[in-house]
Amino acid sequence: MTAIERVGVVGTGTMGGGLVQVCALAGADVRVVASGRAGAERAERRLAQSLDRQWAKGRITEAERNAAVARVSFGTDLKSLADRQFVLESITESLPAKQDVFRVLDEVVEDPAAVLASNTSSIPIASLGSVTRDPGRVVGAHFFNPVPVMPLVEIIGSLCTSAAASDRAEEFVTRTLGKQVIRVGDRPGFMVNALLVPFLFSAVRMLDAGVADAEDVDRGMTLGCGHPMGPLALLDLIGLDVIVAVGEAMYAESRDPACAPPTLLLRMVECGLTGRKSGRGFHTYP
Ligand SMILES: NC(=O)c1ccc[n+]([C@@H]2O[C@H](COP(=O)([O-])OP(=O)(O)OC[C@H]3O[C@@H](n4cnc5c(N)ncnc54)[C@H](O)[C@@H]3O)[C@@H](O)[C@H]2O)c1
Structure with missing residues (x-):
């Protein structure tokens, strides 16, 4: 399986902002989808400010800061995620809102081996997969707050998730993002x-x-x-x-x-x- 280089992040709140930062610093090309133009602009400003703080504290170099900023593009259209290999949905914790996003991702993300992941804290992964034609590629990837600091990610497969999708999600999260994974069942609240x-x-x-x-x-x-x-x-x-x-x-x-x-x-x-x-x-x- 080819390594994941092209990532999409949907949602730019507390968690989405952190996800964008860790993916960009890890070297991925990141396309961000916000709920509106103002949200996209705010997320762009917040990323620059957060990376500036990292640079000021000596945690990253100026070159790393600039490269990370250059790897991220911001927009509002889910269609822009068509060529992504890994999409992380991190919008408001609402079943209908998340199902709307997964319905569109299912249509637009072209690669059948792409992983469609949700950062949901509590919504069943099966309920998100159920609105797609291929629930095999729908996975839970539950990060912790603040994303740049917390090492854990829960990987959740539903009864329909393919082993390949769960494995690919785990490989990306551990090898590329440097996080640690626990595999947990699709049950209320997962494990943590x-x-x-x-x-x-x-x-x-x-x-x-x-x-x-x-x-x-x-x-x-x-x-x-x-x-x-x-x-x-x-x-x-x-x-x-x-x-x-x-x-x-x-x-x-x-x-x-x-x-x-x-x-x-x-x-x-x-x-x-x-x-x-x-x-x-x-x-x-x-
Ligand atoms: N806050 C935490 O500590 C935490 C920890 C782990 C996981 N999570 C999960 O992460 C997800 C996001 O939580 P958060 O704390 O970042 O919430 P938040 O309220 O800070 O941000 C949610 C963002 O989603 C955006 N949004 C809503 N609908 C959208 C759409 N259709 N398209 C694009 N953007 C949309 C909103 O504009 C907002 O910016 C939730 O599923 C939550 O359960 C949160």
Whole structure:
């Protein structure tokens, strides 16, 4: 199988921006599809700023920075991904929105051996493959936040995913991007979120019940259990709107009450308190 050189990234939010950066620094030609012109321009600016920070910290050279910028092009049309060998969808966590993207990718991506991957945290890979003519090339490739820092990627094959597609995804993610992979089943929350989401939601319920304030819930887990970050700070990093969508998708399938988003979380999202990206969640970010 030929090595993957041409990558597409759909979605330019928290995760999409990180995916573009790691693929470009790894030497891939990256075509990015944003939801609109303004989103594409913002993503282009954010990539340049992020690479500038890496350069200022001495992590990359000026030549590496310039080469990475030159490898990425930004647009809004999924048809521009026709010649891609690996497409990573990383749009909003919504089943109908993701299915719309996979319907189009199925039509436009020409290479039958191309991998159509989703960075979904909780939507069944089978549900994305089901809207395509060839679900064999649809794979889950679940990265962690922040993408340039976190080494893990969960590779998820549905019952219909071909072994070749899962193998190709693993090879790209490990050899080209330098990440580490665990292969997990197409079950609610895959592996990491199946453990993590009930824990994070318990922390919110505990806060709501007045067991401890937000600072102390987080201090309890960092100082007492050696977690690098407390659960409420982690929720702020993930994005409260994102974790609500993840919990809802997991609950819809599993009916496990531990996966149902707590009321406090729902209210915070309704008020626009979505965590770091809005400047305020359980903690504030000036
Ligand atoms: N935030 C996390 O910590 C995290 C971790 C792992 C995986 N994920 C998953 O990654 C995906 C993206 O999450 P995020 O945190 O980056 O969300 P986000 O809200 O930061 O960004 C989503 C982006 O998708 C764009 N978008 C929506 N519909 C689109 C379309 N049809 N075409 C192109 N772009 C579109 C939006 O404009 C937005 O920029 C989700 O599936 C999420 O579950 C998130």
